[in-house]
Amino acid sequence: MDFFNSMNVSASALSAERTRMNLISSNLANANTTRTPEGGAYKRKDAVFAATPMRDSFDKVLNNAANRDIRQVKVMQVIEDQNPPRLQYDPSHPDANAQGYVALPNVNVVEEMADMINTTRSYEANVTAIQAAKGMAMKALEISSK
């Protein structure tokens, strides 16, 4: 059933967008975190998406021209943003350095909100794609009804 391939591709996109949403939540929750287990302030995290071919068996993928060029989405790695942290002058803070500056995370809340909207819309778009594939399958079944 070829509709299932289209649904599997959209399912991979839904998983990837959910992972990205988790990272955005982590960034927003830790927007003011000065201490991390790795040391230093929290660093903004982002996901790297990669296109991978369908995980079908090799000959099935090659033989079916419709499936040869389809790519699934996969989260390859989670990278940390290498921008320098925000420095704020607060000598009384327990995490202040020698000059009295506290390193705050390099998380821009407005950017994270925009990313969150982006992720939500992408998720909804993929759900619509799944519904469209399902609608096409149902229509095909209607061929036999009067």
Next chain:
Amino acid sequence: MEIKGIESGLGIGKVFSDGGAGKIAAPAEGAGKFFNELVSKVNDLQVQSDKAIQGLASGENKNLHEVMISMEKASISFQFMSTVRDKALAAYQEVMRMQV
């Protein structure tokens, strides 16, 4: 002039010879086997969807969309199977309606 059968004269036999040879020999067996395979495939999909739902309820499977998609796949294939059954029944009744 050689009297050939209708099938070979119009080339219909050649069109269906590869796939139809087995079926013409034992049409009831072929259709039954095909239906059995279809039923077992549909059953596999239903079992998968059941397992996915259980996994989600117990908390070990955290992907809600995977569960929904497997449920949809099971539903679509089940509807396809019942359509095939309707067609088979209609064909059977058509045959039984033939006047002897």
